[in-house]
Amino acid sequence: MNSTKEMRAVYVETLCQLAEADERIVLLEADLMRATGTQGFKKQFPNRTYNIGVAEANMVGIAAGLSATGKIPFANTFACFASRRAFDQFFISANYARLNVKLVGTDPGVTAALNGGTHMAFEDLGLMRTIPKLVVCEPSDPVSLSQLVKCCADHLGCTYLRMHRKSADTIYDESETFELGKGKTLQTGQDVALIAVGAVMVNEALKAAEILAAEGISAYVVDMHTIKPIDRDLVIHMAKVCGAVVTCENHQIVNGLGSAVAEVLVESLPTPMERVGVKEMFGEVGSVEYLKNRFGLTAEVICRHAKQVIKRKTEK
C-alpha cells in the first residue's frame, strides 16, 4: 500500500472494463475530456462516446434520453457544474423520470485548487442528497473508486459519484470489496469516532487518528463513502462504542456528511458531535495545501474537534 495513483486513470480504466463487458455503457462529456482523461475510452469506444460541448444541462438531458433506451450513461463534468449547473435536468429528466443516469462530478471542494472559487463545489453533496432515491457517494482512493464505479453501474437508478480526479494515496488492498451504503471501517477505537468522506478527508482523518493515538486517544475511523443512503447501523454502532463523533468532509458542514450523520444520531442516539468542514464560506483560489488550511480541512483541526467532543462527552 501507500502507493499513489491518478484517480482519473483508474476511472477510465474501470469504465473501459465495464464497457467491454456491457455494451449498454456509454460516456458523455461536456468538453472536459482532456481534464477527466477519458480520451482512452473514446479511442476504444468511439461510437459510445458523446462530447456534448460546453453544455452540461444538455448533456444530462441527453444522458436521460439514452437511459430511456436502456443505455447506462456515465456523464462527467466538474462537480460544480454537475450539481449547480445541471441540477434541474438531473432532478427532472433523470431522477424524477426514474431513469438510470450515472453523473460523475470531479474536482470536489478544495481539489478545484487553481480553478478557484467559481469551480469549487462545497455544496454538491448537499444538493444531491435532497433528491429522492438518488445514491450519492465519494470514493477515497483508487481501489474504492474502481469498486464504487462498478457499484454505480450495477445499481438500477441514478447515482452521483463525487470524484477526486488527481492522484490519491491507496488506502485499500486491491482485494477489498465495496457495497453502496455500507461504510468501511479503517480502524476501530473507543474514545472518538471519526467519520470521513472523500480522498482529502479520509486521509486527514487517518493522520488525525495517528496523532491522537500518540496522545493516548483511541479513534474509530470510518470511510463513509456513501453519504446517501447513509450507513445508519454503522453510525449508531460507532456512537455507542465511542460516545463522541467528529465528521470530516471537503464540503460545507451544511447538508453534507455532517448533516447526514447528525440526522441519524439526533433521531436514534443523541451523541456529542462536531463537524469538520467548510463553514459558511465560498471557495477561493490556491493550492490544495493552502486551501485545506484556509478552510480548516486538516488533521490538526480534526484533532482539536476530537478533543473538544471528548471533553463534552465526559462533562455530560
Place this chain on the structure above:
Amino acid sequence: MLDEKTIKELTSKATEIRVLTLDALGYLGVGHLGGCMSLVDVLTLLYYRHMKIDPKDTRKRDRDQLVVSKGHAGPTLYSILADKGYFPIEKLHTLNKGGTDLPSHCDRNLTPGIDMTTGSLGQGLSAAIGIALGNRLDGIQSTVFAIIGDGESNEGQVWEAAQAAAQFRLNHLVAFTDYNKLQLDGFMYEIMNIEDITAKWVSFGWFVQRVNGHDFGQMDLAIERTKAEPVRPSMIVLDTIKGKGVDFAENQVASHNMKMDYATALRTIAKIEDEMGVVNE
C-alpha cells in the same frame, strides 16, 4: 399527399380528441386549455397516420417515440392514448386528481404510452436526442418526434439541444414548434420575441419547414419530406392558434391555464359537435 377522404377522417378524429380533452379539462374545472388545443391537430396526424406504435406493447423497442417537451399539453395526449386503447377512456376524468395516472404534465412512469417525463420547460429536446442516439447505437431506424413550445424556446437548453442534434446528424429526429405566438404572460413579441424563428433553426443546421399547424395536408407533406433528409434533424414550425377550436379560449392570453365550469365546457362541446355534424353532412 393526403386525399380528401383521409383529411375528412383526420378532421373528424381531431374533433373527437378536442372534445375529449375539453371534457376532461372542463370536468376538472381548470387546465392548460390553450396549449392543449393548439396541438390537437398535429398530435392527431402523428398518432393516426405516422407513428409506428403498439398500444399492447407500450415499450416496444423499435417503436416511434414522441417527447412532448411542453409537458403541460399532456391532457391532449391522454385523450389520444385513451382513444387508441392504452387505457380506458373513463380514466380521462381522473385528470389531476390525487393519485391519478394522468398528471398535468407528461410522466413516462405513470401513463402508458408516454415516452418521456417532461414539464420543466426546455428539457425535452435533449431527451429526444438521447433517445435518437440510443436508437442509432441499436441500429433502430425509428423516428423520434419532439414537440416544443414557442414560449419554451426562450429556454437556453433548447438551443444547446439544437446545436447537438445538428452536430450528431440526427436525421431521424423530427421536431415541431407549436408556434401559437402566445406565452404565459402575453404575446411573444411583447415578452420575448422569437422571430425570425425559421432563420434561427436554419442557422442551427436543421432542415426547417413552416406550415399551418391546423392543415393536415400541409403538415403531412412536411413530415413526408423529412424522410428524404439524409443528414439534418428536422424542425417543422407549426403556425397554430392557441385554444384552437374552443371559442372562449382562442387566441386568449388567459387560455394558458384557464378556469372553466363544466357546463360551459359541455355547451362548447355541443357546439363543436354540431359544427362537425354540418361538415360531415
